[in-house]
Amino acid sequence: MVQEMLGDTEVLLNTDYFEFIKGHAGIAKKTIYTGNIDAFFDFCYGPLAYRSVRFETERIDDCDNYQGNAVVNYTSHEQPYTRIIEHKHFNFGKQPFTIISREYSAEWKPGMEPYYPVNDAANAELYAKYKALADQRDDVIFGGRLGAYKYYDMDKVIAEALNFAAQEL
Numbered sequence: 001m002v003q004e005m006l007g008d009t010e011v012l013l014n015t016d017y018f019e020f021i022k023g024h025a026g027i028a029k030k031t032i033y034t035g036n037i038d039a040f041f042d043f044c045y046g047p048l049a050y051r052s053v054r055f056e057t058e059r060i061d062d063c064d065n066y067q068g069n070a071v072v073n074y075t076s077h078e079q080p081y082t083r084i085i086e087h088k089h090f091n092f093g094k095q096p097f098t099i100i101s102r103e104y105s106a107e108w109k110p111g112m113e114p115y116y117p118v119n120d121a122a123n124a125e126l127y128a129k130y131k132a133l134a135d136q137r138d139d140v141i142f143g144g145r146l147g148a149y150k151y152y153d154m155d156k157v158i159a160e161a162l163n164f165a166a167q168e169l
């Protein structure tokens, strides 16, 4: 499906947009940017906050089925983790052992993966300032969860991309 969508478009992997654009300013009339909106504007109003997650992965040799399901959420304050992923259930693995990942909520710091936006008043206000800058850039579409500083499930982010495409094309 992805191959069909891309056709013969040139694709560069492992390439940081900001590094690339330094040597290729003006390469595109329109850019779809799906990175952090605050990074695009060089954090001029300060960084937006994110929540991150940390995974602890464990192989359990004497157990072929740890939790009977790929994902179990833990909402009680008694568990330090928020989810356990048991990987084999995603593809019906039949191994005599199992591998689980415990997912711990973690405060985001620069250099970590920014997983979730923090939807409090201070960050909403900060995002609004970046959005005002973004609205002045007719040459850039700020898309996706990082561009819009918004949590999207996959179906929602694809719907949003299709909406953008319908508007643009």
Ligand SMILES: Cc1cc2nc3c(=O)[nH]c(=O)nc-3n(C[C@H](O)[C@H](O)[C@H](O)COP(=O)(O)OP(=O)(O)OC[C@H]3O[C@@H](n4cnc5c(N)ncnc54)[C@H](O)[C@@H]3O)c2cc1C
Pocket: 015, 016, 017, 018, 034, 035, 036, 053, 115, 116, 143, 144, 145, 146, 152, 153, 154, 155, 157
């Ligand atoms: C921990 C976690 C669990 C989730 N679980 C689910 C789930 O169970 N079900 C579900 O429907 N959704 C889930 N989601 C949400 C799903 O991952 C998102 O909806 C989807 O990935 C959003 O797509 P996106 O294109 O906006 O962002 P991303 O998938 O993050 O894509 C953005 C892309 O931009 C690239 N990028 C960023 N900055 C730069 C840069 N400077 N230079 C070059 N490239 C850059 C990134 O490398 C990345 O490839 C989960 C998300 C998280 C964080």
